[in-house]
Amino acid sequence: MDVPAFVETWNPITLAIPFFTISVFAEMVHARLTGKTRFETRDSASSLVMGLGNNVSSIIFGLVLGGWSVFVYEHRLMDISFAWWVWVIAIFLDDFLYYWSHRFAHTVRWFWADHVVHHSSQHYNLTTALRQPWISPFTLKFLWLGSAMVFVGFHPALVAFVGALNLIYQFWIHTEAIKKCPAWFEAVFNTPSHHRVHHATNPLYLDRNYAGIFIIWDKMFGTFQAELEDEPCRYGIVKNLGTYNPLKICLHEWLAIVKDMAGAKSAKHAVMYLVAPPGWSPDGSRETSSQILARWKARQGVGEVESGKAPTAPEAAE
Template sequence: MKDFNPVQLATPIFIVTIILEIVLARLGKVKANYEARDTAVSLGMGLFSGAAGLLTAGLVVASTLWVYEHRLFEIPMTAIWAWAAIFLLEDLTYYWFHRLSHERRFWWAAHVNHHTSQHYNLSTALRQTWTGGIAGTWALWLPLAFLGFPPAMIAIQKGISLVYQYWIHTEAIRRMPKWFEAVFNTPSHHRVHHARNPRYLDSNYAGILIIWDRLFGTFQPELDKEPCRYGTVKNLATFNILRVAFHEWIGMAADVVRHPRHALGYIFGRPGWSHDGSRDTSVTLKATWRQQQARAAPEPEAGT
């Protein structure tokens, strides 16, 4: 059980289903937009993501084992209740990791590459970070080891979550049954997360359970009247894989060099933050959109 690796086992399925989605799209059976260079970048990011993770793997493992040695409780991997608990707690951890990765530039720099594709298909799911380990977001999972969940158990559940999130990167599935949409993350919910429409920004951070977004006020349903437009607010317009992987780190460093007095803001402020307010953040974009919506709304008739 300790050697169980969900991602490794699912990798052949990833490849087969991407090919299947491409074929079915070409035959007109499903909705899926693929662009050869864009897909190549996604596959390349996924291929080298694992290799990049090796750079910090020793630190991650050593830190997790050290914390586990000082655990509060003894939680057995064989207990069903323990798996139910790790499922909920790991998924909640993922929600806050994902939200942090969108709301603070330092961690956005490691995550943004996942959002750089202007297409939304199964290959987009493989557009994974090369710098997540360096950004240190793995530390958010250390409290689970401190509680007493074995490191192998945490790793397995993280793998299950990653595999689950693969299938929701598609336009081929429109909606799941209402009860499923109410509880779980779905292609519809995650399309909203990948959209750059102002209405949809900063929404649906869920891993497996969409209930966290509903609970913490970040849920936004997909609306038929407003199709999702994918990518980042300012798209890169390049298929250079190195730029995709590192552009935000480079931009952040350049801002710090130009404005050292405001370094903390440029590093830990919201993506797009600037000391003089000359740039837009997701907050200002949504505020502008709301004002436009209010102005466009029809005025009530006299006497009503």
């Protein structure tokens, strides 16, 4: 199959780096002039170092991941062309798979150990988008979910290209400078408002809005939560790290898993520390996101919270 020249020669993320750089600088200027966006020097520096490390990691593991994609493609179910409509389908399908991959990254601790890196900043600006993990291949997610489209018959180069476009799209939604987009856009696409909710630790906002490009998946599968004017976002993770050390940011949850498994009283508990939601513990001494939300609702004296409404302001998640 003939691969379009631009797919073989263009790296969308590399081409986007000047845009990323200019945008971060512009947002910093905006923050200085208006005070509507917040930056912290050490936090931003940590995010930039994490982004650089992620690029190095991609180069190091690139041959392994590329070789696996080629192997899967050799056993594909069918041949799919590069027709324009294939690109449209690929973008939607990639985003659909991203939604589920992202959802698993919040509900299975093994995957959360990697993804927590991206959520570890207590600030929300464009440098946060660059705060990425270094050892993602160790989750082994690429063996199945990352290879699904290739196995069906989409060319690996096409899959990599649309995946890169998805990541590039998500860069601009990491900002407080843009409050709301037009209603029609908010209804279909992921936006800064939707993604602020995703990064928030407010009990009402925990584990919501997993979308990459299209917010429709969250609305279809019951994980959507609108950003509320009377419920400002608090960013970070439930128990914040209190460090700007990139190595600790990268490895802290992996080390916590090892510690928990080493102290487990049974093989079942050891496995649960890997596959249960973050915060699970056999004695209930910790809390998962769903338990935090349930406790908050109980304190507020309410039942189910509608996606567009909230009762009185909640307490901070412990």
